[in-house]
Amino acid sequence: MTPPASHDIDPRTAEIAAGLRAVRERITAACRAAGRDPGEVRLLPVTKTFPAEDVARLVDLGLTEFGENRDQEAGAKTAELARLRPDATVRWHMVGRLQRNKARHVVRWAGMVQSVDSPRLATALERAVASARAAGERTEPPLDVLVQASLDADPTRGGCPLPDLPELADQIASSSELRLRGVMAVAPLGADPDDAFSTLAQAVDLLRKDHPAATELSAGMSGDLEQAIAHGSTWVRVGTALLGGRRLASP
Numbered sequence: 001m002t003p004p005a006s007h008d009i010d011p012r013t014a015e016i017a018a019g020l021r022a023v024r025e026r027i028t029a030a031c032r033a034a035g036r037d038p039g040e041v042r043l044l045p046v047t048k049t050f051p052a053e054d055v056a057r058l059v060d061l062g063l064t065e066f067g068e069n070r071d072q073e074a075g076a077k078t079a080e081l082a083r084l085r086p087d088a089t090v091r092w093h094m095v096g097r098l099q100r101n102k103a104r105h106v107v108r109w110a111g112m113v114q115s116v117d118s119p120r121l122a123t124a125l126e127r128a129v130a131s132a133r134a135a136g137e138r139t140e141p142p143l144d145v146l147v148q149a150s151l152d153a154d155p156t157r158g159g160c161p162l163p164d165l166p167e168l169a170d171q172i173a174s175s176s177e178l179r180l181r182g183v184m185a186v187a188p189l190g191a192d193p194d195d196a197f198s199t200l201a202q203a204v205d206l207l208r209k210d211h212p213a214a215t216e217l218s219a220g221m222s223g224d225l226e227q228a229i230a231h232g233s234t235w236v237r238v239g240t241a242l243l244g245g246r247r248l249a250s251p
């Protein structure tokens with residue numbers, strides 16, 4: 001991809017570029033504070049509610065992986081991005097709650113599903129991948145998945161309770177259609193993210209004993225990425241700090 005010439009950069013692109021610089025500086029500083037190599041932590045822009053044009057701007061700025069939290073919105077946006085940037089190779093992550101009846105649609109656009117939180121959802125995804133493969137709609141290797149851990153035992157917010165995580169991980173690891181890559185979590189509202197991510201880190205350590213290839217930890221968002229990096233995050237999922245403008249100075 002050739003980036004646009006500088007005279008083509010519109011104000012929105014400049015705004016997003018400034019957000020990107022600021023987020024990258026935060027990631028680097030957090031890695032330094034934690035004694036980690038900044039190359040171990042990737043940034044996943046979460047583009048929910050923002051138009052495909054903003055994703056195209058992020059592509060022009062060099063990003064290639066994006067997160068979405070709703071199947072319907074993402075399906076339309078991925079198609080729109082393919083029209084806007086036909087030559088770009090991008091990979092989409094589903095990071096939101098997923099109903100089983102959406103599994104067949106999700107596997108058409110998502111390269112990774114980060115929000116697998118129940119055996120029934122894992123089974124639905126496994127069947128969806130198998131039937132997409134049988135129909136010739138899918139030739140890629142197994143679907144990359146993260147198990148989503150619940151850190152607050154609130155079933156309405158999604159996530160698998162920590163005691164049930166090993167069994168869910170075993171199920172995924174034994175499927176030929178799914179590939180267990182690690183764990184995702186969202187810090188509970190109103191809780192100290194440091195405590196939440198510390199609990200998460202312990203669960204992840206335990207899981208890796210049985211699944212050493214499950215190396216990814218998707219944790220940390222705009223408000224708590226520093227704490228997540230301190231506790232071993234390898235993917236930070238950032239929306240508002242990048243695209244929301246709330247943290248940017250007004251023009």
Ligand SMILES: *Cc1c(COP(=O)(O)O)cnc(C)c1O
Pocket residue numbers: 046048069095096186221222223237238239240241
């Ligand atoms: C929206 C969302 C994010 C990004 O949140 P921000 O606070 O805007 O950075 C991260 N993870 C998930 C699962 C989300 O739905």
